[in-house]
Amino acid sequence: MTDAVVRDYPPAGAGPTPQSAAEAMAQARARAWSRQVLLALVRRTGARLGLAWIAVLVLVATFAPFIANSHPLYLVVDGVAGSPALAHLEPVDLVWLAGFALAVVLGLAPGRLWLRVAAWLGGVGLVAILAYAFVAPPVLTIYEQYRELEAEGRVERIVRAPIPYSAKDYLRDYGDTGIEAPLAAAGDGRRHWLGTEDNGADVAARMIHAARIALGIGFIATGIALVIGTLIGGLMGYFSGVVDIIGMRLVEIFEAIPTLFLLLTFVAFFGRSIYMMMIIIGITSWSGYARYVRAEFLKLREQDFVQAAVACGLPLPSILFRHMLPNGLAPLLVAASFGVASAILAEATLSFLGLGLVDDPSWGQMLNQAVQSSTFNWWLAVFPGGAIFLTVFAYNLVGEALRDAVDPHTQKAGAAR
Amino acid sequence: MKLLEIDGLVTELSDGRDWLRAVAGVSLAVRRGETYCLVGESGSGKSVTALSVMGLLPAGRHRHPAGSIRLHDADGTATELLGAPEATLAQVRGGRIGMIFQEPMTSLNPVLTIGEQLDEALALHQPELDAEARAARIVAALEEVRMPDPASRVREYPHRLSGGQRQRVMIAMALVCEPALLIADEPTTALDVTVQAGILGLMRELQQRRGMGMLFITHDLGVVAQIADTVGVMRRGELVENGPVAEVLRRPRHPYTQSLIAALPERLERPGRPRVEWGRSAAVASASAALDLANTGRTSGGAGATAAAEAASASAVARAAVASADRAGGAASPAGSHAASGALVEIRDLAVHFPVRRGLLRRVVDHVRAVDGVSLEVGAGEVVALVGESGCGKTTLGRALLRLIEPTAGSIRLAGRDITRLQRQAMRPLRRAMQVVFQDPGSSLNPRLPIVTTLTEPMRVHGIGADDAERRRRAAELLERVEMPADSLWRYPHEFSGGQRQRLAIARALVLEPRFVLCDEITSALDVSVQAGILRLLRRLVDEEGLGMLFITHNMGVVEFLADRMAVMHQGRVVESGPTAEVLRTPRDPYTRTLLAAVPRLDGALAQG
Incomplete structure (x- = not known):
């Protein structure tokens, strides 16, 4: 028996043949799939631009109280030092900051991806509970007090945020400020880079604080939709038969519900709440994801490795979530990144229609102000509109790049460029 | 008399970054009325050679640093195919060289009837024929490939035909313009053996009747023995042995050819087994x-x-x-x-x-x-x-x-x-x-899990081994038994070849x-x-x-x-x-x-x- 015959042929030294290339690939360090996709993603210019814009948004949203705030970051009055900005931090601010810090720490920590994601969710949840239970900033905020103190000459040292106005600081101490174009203030020491809106608040400050709503609604609404869609779609795809028929009817029912109309109804009955909006957008948009997951699972169910997992007697959750879901995730991720964009648009639409939040800033609501005035105030249209456009565009870019990155065929084509 | 002459052909393919030499200096000649079998294992460059002849390699992703491919005419003139303008190639393809592909299920257009598909090739290459003459030729061609009831079959869509019938249609399509050379790339690999026997017999008969040259690509030495006059053995882009079929198969000179023949399952030595016990x-x-x-x-x-x-x-x-x-x-x-x-x-x-x-x-x-x-x-x-x-x-x-x-x-x-x-x-x-190992090495392992997880998870579920360390040790032992290196544990399925993946699938079954x-x-x-x-x-x-x-x-x-x-x-x-x-x-x-x-x-x- 010649044993050399048995094995796959070892590569000969001569020339870069296909075999030796395959061999070299096998020699390459083992890389997890998620890492490969990430690498393929950041190799694309479009994805880089999109991710950069989203990163800027995340930074701005997280550190909004330190970027745009009427409360000074550091203040010494009558010999007493303090940080009004820190004292006035709301529970929401703390949750954002904690979430960001945890994400950085866990991002660098070793371990399985899903474990780290779970740790992040748990940590943010814990911080949220603690923050809402124990953090109580002063109920009455008087934004003009610092400017008055300064005018009285009692301030010894003051460090202000780069944009020294809060989102809801209507500059009452300056009298009738109304709508002002960018950098057109009346020479009383104010400087509004992006102008002011109807009530006299600084547009830049409002836009910075509105970034939170844009990000939050996108991620949470899409997250809710993803979880529901994956569960229902996965069960439909795996069990097929009766489960599938019932599930598909459910999908059809939910697809027939007009999201905007439902939102209008709920706003009319229960008042305005950003969380309600997130939930409603989430539970009306899962049907698309369920369809994707179902199709993937129907395909995967027949795959040999799934059959082998069944034959090994593995329990159902393992088969569904360990052997099937990661393999069917690719189209889901792509759909999700487009879903984030459409959730942002849904909120903007609602706010534009005047059914969004009352006092809290949102990009859509600012657009609404732009059209309500008798004159056309271009800065109220251009800046929030531009932000919505760029954000939706960024998510679409990432989604498109993700679709290419998870598809091995286009991956090669991408490498060629 | 030479029909197709390939001389020192080098074909390099690009994966985007590097150029891989798929064909490294192949020289061969196909004579009129001769069947030349190109045999080799996957990745040996036999299909790339055929595609080079047809000029069907993806544009911009291939190059020919050296070599020539000449198609000789009956009157002694030769056409150089390598680097020929697209117009020349379009005339040659289908007209003077016919080609049959491996997968009969996907090589016919599902939205056109087989009559329309045959007619298209004929109208292009023999414009002097009118519609009626073409229809007659098509029916005759289908009859020649022994399609049952050809006159009504021309109006059928491909999905109504079985795999063997589709391959017959493909052959009819390749032959309808009466090419001088037929290139067949694994035409029977996807077919059942009884169907394969019919197709092989048909191809041999048609080739002899028409005096056509045939370049037949296969990996199956049994098929080679049945159909070839001359055989060339390819390995990693090179033609390692070349000669009359009886000689090459009976007395192979190159060690690779010898090992190929020795590896045929019917030639394998059966290990002695304790019969009495x-x-x-x-x-x-x-x-x-x-x-x-x-x-x-x-x-x-x-x-x-x-x-x-x-x-x-x-x-x-x-x-x-x-x-x-x-x-x-x-x-x-x-x-x-x-x-x-x-x-x-x-x-x-x-x-x-x-x-x-x-x-x-x-x-x-x-x-x-x-x-x-x-x-x-x-x-x-x-x-x-x-x-x-x-x-x-x-x-x-x-x-x-x-x-x-x-x-x-x-x-x-x-x-x-x-x-x-x-x-x-x-x-x-x-x-x-009771465990199972499946057919397709591409899908038999979960591509998202490293081998160690694939092997240890069933053990954990069934309570084999006290802890993860012991299960990993068992998995490593098992890999040794299926003759795989122990560091395979930490790799992912895509890093392995088909044979290695099947070994891993066997290990998964044995775990x-x-x-x-x-x-x-x-x-x-x-x-x-x-x-x-x-x-x-x-x-x-x-x-x-x-x-x-x-x-x-x-x-x-x-x-x-x-x-x-x-x-x-x-x-x-x-x-x-x-x-x-x-x-x-x-x-x-x-x-x-x-x-x-x-x-x-x-x-x-x-x-x-």
């Missing part, structure tokens, strides 16, 4: 399997009292089996002993029918009888081959046997215990005893220490040298561990090497079964005879030639 050892093995099951039943308390009762009966069967084996003694023939002892796996009158539903209310109007009353048994330490052509129900039978799909009727017994109607929960502890393994065409996607290694490994595992194995295949050479007994399946039924040598030598059923006669054999063809 067989009856006793097999019965003991199957008895110990039954005891294992009994223990599993006892320890998995969840199944409850019925499981305990069944376990008791299983262990009783096991003890009886040992006793009967002792009585039967060493003289018992294999067939006799497992009949007496109760086989490891035994199916009786198993049927799997798929309902055909129609209409709004999804009423069941008919059944597809995929498996229609099959009885079969597999003893421990024995390989039973299940042979049949595609669609005969052999894969369905395998999956029903493992309870991956629900059987309609009949019974399945595992070591004496009836598992036909067990619930999912009760089935789970028993899954340990639970099963008593029975189902192998569903596990070598049919592999090259012959890789296949030889896997077959040897399987035989060793069966002999050393007393596994029972049902090996589903369509390859008679594999059956001959591996199987102790074989069963031939046709249209959902077993038409013949018995010891391998007996069935192969003296087939009784007419279908078995047809099947065996259709298998292209190296030895038979050489003996005739």
Whole structure:
């Protein structure tokens, strides 16, 4: 028996043949799939631009109280030092900051991806509970007090945020400020880079604080939709038969519900709440994801490795979530990144229609102000509109790049460029 | 007289960054009226050579640093094809060179009738013909490839035709313009052997009648022996041996050709097996399997009292089996002993029918009888081959046997215990005893999990090994047994070749220490040298561990090497079964005879030639 015959042929030294290339690939360090996709993603210019814009948004949203705030970051009055900005931090601010810090720490920590994601969710949840239970900033905020103190000459040292106005600081101490174009203030020491809106608040400050709503609604609404869609779609795809028929009817029912109309109804009955909006957008948009997951699972169910997992007697959750879901995730991720964009648009639409939040800033609501005035105030249209456009565009870019990155065929084509 | 002359052809392909040399200086010549077979394993560059001739390689992703391809005319002028303008190539393709591809299912356009597709090529290359003449030519061409009822078939769409009929249409399409050269790239690989025999006979006949040159690409030496005049053996882009077929196959000079021929399953040396002790050892093995099951039943308390009762009966069967084996003694023939002892796996009158539903209310109007009353048994330490052509129900039978799909009727017994109607929960502890390896190396391992997880997860579920470290150690040992390096544990499936993946899939099946393994065409996607290694490994595992194995295949050479007994399946039924040598030598059923006669054999063809 010649044993050399048995094995796959070892590569000969001569020339870069296909075999030796395959061999070299096998020699390459083992890389997890998620890492490969990430690498393929950041190799694309479009994805880089999109991710950069989203990163800027995340930074701005997280550190909004330190970027745009009427409360000074550091203040010494009558010999007493303090940080009004820190004292006035709301529970929401703390949750954002904690979430960001945890994400950085866990991002660098070793371990399985899903474990780290779970740790992040748990940590943010814990911080949220603690923050809402124990953090109580002063109920009455008087934004003009610092400017008055300064005018009285009692301030010894003051460090202000780069944009020294809060989102809801209507500059009452300056009298009738109304709508002002960018950098057109009346020479009383104010400087509004992006102008002011109807009530006299600084547009830049409002836009910075509105970034939170844009990000939050996108991620949470899409997250809710993803979880529901994956569960229902996965069960439909795996069990097929009766489960599938019932599930598909459910999908059809939910697809027939007009999201905007439902939102209008709920706003009319229960008042305005950003969380309600997130939930409603989430539970009306899962049907698309369920369809994707179902199709993937129907395909995967027949795959040999799934059959082998069944034959090994593995329990159902393992088969569904360990052997099937990661393999069917690719189209889901792509759909999700487009879903984030459409959730942002849904909120903007609602706010534009005047059914969004009352006092809290949102990009859509600012657009609404732009059209309500008798004159056309271009800065109220251009800046929030531009932000919505760029954000939706960024998510679409990432989604498109993700679709290419998870598809091995286009991956090669991408490498060629 | 030379027809096609390839001289020092070099083809390099780009994967985006690097240039890979797929063909490295191949020189060959195809004469008129000659069949030149290009044979080699996957990745040897044989298809790329053919595509270079046709100029069909992807634009911008290939280059020819050297070489020439000349197509000689009858009057002695030659056309250089390499780097020829697209207009010249378009004239040559289809007109002077016809091509047939491997996959008949996808090489016809599904939205055009076959008449329209044939007409298109004809109208392009022979514009002097009018519509009526073309229609007549098309019918004649279909008649020539022995298409039944060609006049009405021209209006059919491809989905109405079987794989063999589609390949006949492809041949008709390649021949309708009467090319001087026909290039066939693995034209019969996707077809069943009986269909393949018909197509090969047809191609040879057409080629001789027309005096055409033919460049025939294949990986199957049996096909080479049947059809070739001249053969060229390719390996890694180089032509290592080249000569008249009888000479190359009988007295191969190059070591690679020798190793290819030696690796044919029917040429593999069968390891000696303890024939005399067989009856006793097999019965003991199957008895110990039954005891294992009994223990599993006892320890998995969840199944409850019925499981305990069944376990008791299983262990009783096991003890009886040992006793009967002792009585039967060493003289018992294999067939006799497992009949007496109760086989490891035994199916009786198993049927799997798929309902055909129609209409709004999804009423069941008919059944597809995929498996229609099959009885079969597999003893421990024995390989039973299940042979049949595609669609005969052999894969369905395998999956029903493992309870991956629900059987309609009949019974399945595992070591004496009836598992036909067990619930999912009760089935789970028993899954340990019966494992499966699938056909497609591309999809048999979860691409998102490293090998270590694939191997240790089933162990954890079934409580094998005390902790993860011990399970990993066991997994590493298992990799050694399937002849894979231990560092494979930390890799992902895409980093392995097809043969390596099948070894890993075998390891995954063995990880639970099963008593029975189902192998569903596990070598049919592999090259012959890789296949030889896997077959040897399987035989060793069966002999050393007393596994029972049902090996589903369509390859008679594999059956001959591996199987102790074989069963031939046709249209959902077993038409013949018995010891391998007996069935192969003296087939009784007419279908078995047809099947065996259709298998292209190296030895038979050489003996005739």
